Amino acid sequence: MFLKSVILLQILLALCHGGLAEKMMRPKFKDIKIWSDEKMVSHKVAYDNSDPHLNFSMEVHQELHDVDVHLEVRISNKLDPYYTTTLNTTINVCRILGFANKSPVGRFVHGFIREYGNIVDSCPIAKGSYYINKFWWPEDPTTAILPELEFDIQFEALHLDANKKRTVIMNDHISGEFNVQDVSNLKPGIFAMLPKTS
Ligand SMILES: *[C@@H]1O[C@H](CO)[C@@H](O)[C@H](O)[C@H]1NC(C)=O
Numbered sequence: 001m002f003l004k005s006v007i008l009l010q011i012l013l014a015l016c017h018g019g020l021a022e023k024m025m026r027p028k029f030k031d032i033k034i035w036s037d038e039k040m041v042s043h044k045v046a047y048d049n050s051d052p053h054l055n056f057s058m059e060v061h062q063e064l065h066d067v068d069v070h071l072e073v074r075i076s077n078k079l080d081p082y083y084t085t086t087l088n089t090t091i092n093v094c095r096i097l098g099f100a101n102k103s104p105v106g107r108f109v110h111g112f113i114r115e116y117g118n119i120v121d122s123c124p125i126a127k128g129s130y131y132i133n134k135f136w137w138p139e140d141p142t143t144a145i146l147p148e149l150e151f152d153i154q155f156e157a158l159h160l161d162a163n164k165k166r167t168v169i170m171n172d173h174i175s176g177e178f179n180v181q182d183v184s185n186l187k188p189g190i191f192a193m194l195p196k197t198s
Pocket residue numbers: 046047048054055133134
C-alpha cells in the first residue's frame with residue numbers, strides 16, 4: 001500500500017514536472033579559465049549548470065585608480081560557421097559607473113545587479129571584497145527554433161595608474177555553447193515582470 005502511494009506520487013511529480021517544462025535557450029559552459037595577477041586583485045568565478053547561477057568574487061588588495069575592461073566575444077552557429085558574430089571592445093569601468101550613478105537606466109541595471117551582492121560602485125575602487133552570488137539573468141521561454149550556437153569569451157581587466165600605464169590584472173577565457181533545453185526552473189526576471197500584451 002505504502003509502496004503503491006510512493007510510486008503514484010512519483011508518477012504525479014513526473015507529470016507535473018513535464019507539464020511545467022519550458023523551452024529555454026541556455027548557455028552550457030565548457031571551459032572556464034580564470035587568471036588574476038594576485039598582487040592587485042584575486043578573483044573567482046563559479047557556475048552551476050543544473051540550477052543556473054553564477055557566482056563571482058573578487059578581492060582587491062590595493063586601491064585601483066582606474067580600470068579598463070577589454071572584451072572579445074565570438075558567437076558562431078555550430079552548423080554554419082559562416083554565421084559568426086564578433087564583438088571586440090574596450091570599456092572604461094569608471095566611466096560606466098559614472099553613467100550608472102547618473103542615468104535612470106544605469107541606476108536600474110546597477111540596482112538589479114546590486115541585489116546579488118556587494119559590487120563596485122565608484123572609482124577609485126577601494127581595497128576590499130566584492131562579490132555577486134547566485135546571479136542569473138531574466139529568462140523568457142523560447143518558442144522559435146533556434147540554432148545551436150558556440151561562444152567564446154575573452155575577458156581582460158587592465159589597471160590604469162595615475163600615469164595611464166596599463167597592467168593586466170585579470171584575464172579570463174570562457175567557452176561553451178548555447179542550446180535550447182527543456183527546463184522546469186525558469187528564472188523570471190525583468191521581462192516577466194512587464195505587463196503581457198496578449
Ligand atoms: C554560489 O553561492 C551560493 C551562496 O553562497 C552557494 O549556495 C552556491 O553553492 C554557490 N554556487 C557555486 C556554483 O559555487
